Amino acid sequence: MKKLINDPSHVVADALRGMALAHPELRVDHDKRIVVRSDAPVQGKVGLVSGGGSGHEPMHAGFVGLGMLDAACPGEVFTSPVPDQxxxxxxxxxGGAGVLHIVKNYTGDVMNFEMAAELVAAESGTEVVPVVIDDDVAVQDSLYTAGRRGVGVTVLAEKIAGAAAEQGRPLAEVADVARRVDTNGRSMGMALTSCTVPAAGHPTFELPEGEMEIGIGIHGEPGRRRVPVAPAREVAEMLVEPILADLDFASGEGVIAFVNGMGGTPLIELYVMYAEVAAILEKSGVPIARNLVGSYITSLEMAGCSVTLLKADDELLRLWDAPVRTPALRWGV
Incomplete structure (x- = not known):
């Protein structure tokens, strides 16, 4: 194992120290292991909280700031944050308007966020509404979930719901926006290599030279099938066609097309993939209204990518375009 770390058991704590130094506009509580926007709580504004295992950076802590999350809870690598966090x-x-929890559909995350919401309601009476993201079309159930896994749509939900909250909308409306994003978004990913959890010291799974895994999860879970390595054009077809078969994307105002790197894929390859995805969508009569290309929800150093499509109407596009200022995503400010 070759990694730029000190002690494998201190990776998350050390990374949070670095994040606090790099982004003094954020409040990092090292004891509670949370990252909070500097002006929180904003009175009268719905608060947005998300979190999950570390190793998926910049998700979630990199999305804390104006127009997106108000706080993030990073767990240990590939491990859910605990209820106290x-x-x-x-x-x-x-801030007195309630709090929205955006939760990826992994068993530990769902259980711990649910427990935390109950504790908060009992202690303070604060209304907490969870929205569970389950956009992965690769498999119905997995090692970590009942139902579909929550993957790339999480990024889009945090941005779009974050914009709605920034406008001062009530909790029920912000939650409804997040649910609409989940309902209208689908994702699928693939891997060229495995990844190595620092505490484990060995690859999560074995992937022979010359083979790739189609339909992986963000923890390196196995997917639909293992096939020989193929050109980007064919890989794009393997990812996009199941997404298009799962939801009618041809109607509406177009899609937000998100090509995401899994952590070890250079941007040049992601642009190659985006070109192929765009060609498939054009041929299928699916217009692209907006796009996002880059590594935003990763799996440590895994080489590979995922494709996410969100069927967007005018309102969702306006919320997508709204200003955002976070360490990992910023425009309009």
Whole structure:
């Protein structure tokens, strides 16, 4: 294992120290292990909290700031944050208008966020609404989930719901926006290599030279099938066609097309993939209204990518275009 770390058991704590130094506009509570926007709580504004295992950076802590999340709870690598973290983050962003939890559909995440919401409601009476993201079309159930996994749509939900909250909309409306994003978004990913969790010291799974895994999850979970390595054009077809078969994307105002790197894929290859995805969508009569290309929800150093499509109407596009200022995503400000 070759990694730029000190002690494998201190990776998350050391990374949070670095994040605090690199981004003094954020509040990093090292004891509670939460990252909070500097002006939180914003009175009268719905607070947005998300979190999950570390190793998926910049998700989630890199999306804390104006127009997106108010707080994030990073767990240990590929491990859900504990309820106490989520409670602390929720309390830190409670501005009196309630708090929205955006939760990826992994069993540990769902259970711990649910427990934290109950604790907050019992202690303070704050209304907490969860929205669970389950956009992965690769498999119905997995090693970590009941139902579909939550993957790339999480990034889009945090941005779009974050914009709605920034406008001062009530909790029920912000939650409805997040649900609409989940309902209208689909994703699928692939891997060229495995990844190595620092505490484990060995690859999560074995992937022989000359083969790739289609339909992986963000923790390196196996997907639909293992096939020989193929050109980007064919890989794009393997990812996009199941997405298009799962939801009618041809109607509406177009899609937000998101090509995401899994952590070890250079941007030049992601642009190659985006060109192929765009060609498939054009041939299928699916117009692209907006796009996002880059590594935003990763799996440590895994080489590979995922494709996410979100069927967007005028309102979702306006919320997507709204200003955002976070360490990993910023425009309009």
């Amino acid at each position: 989520i409670v602390a983050a929720t309390q830190a962003v409670d």
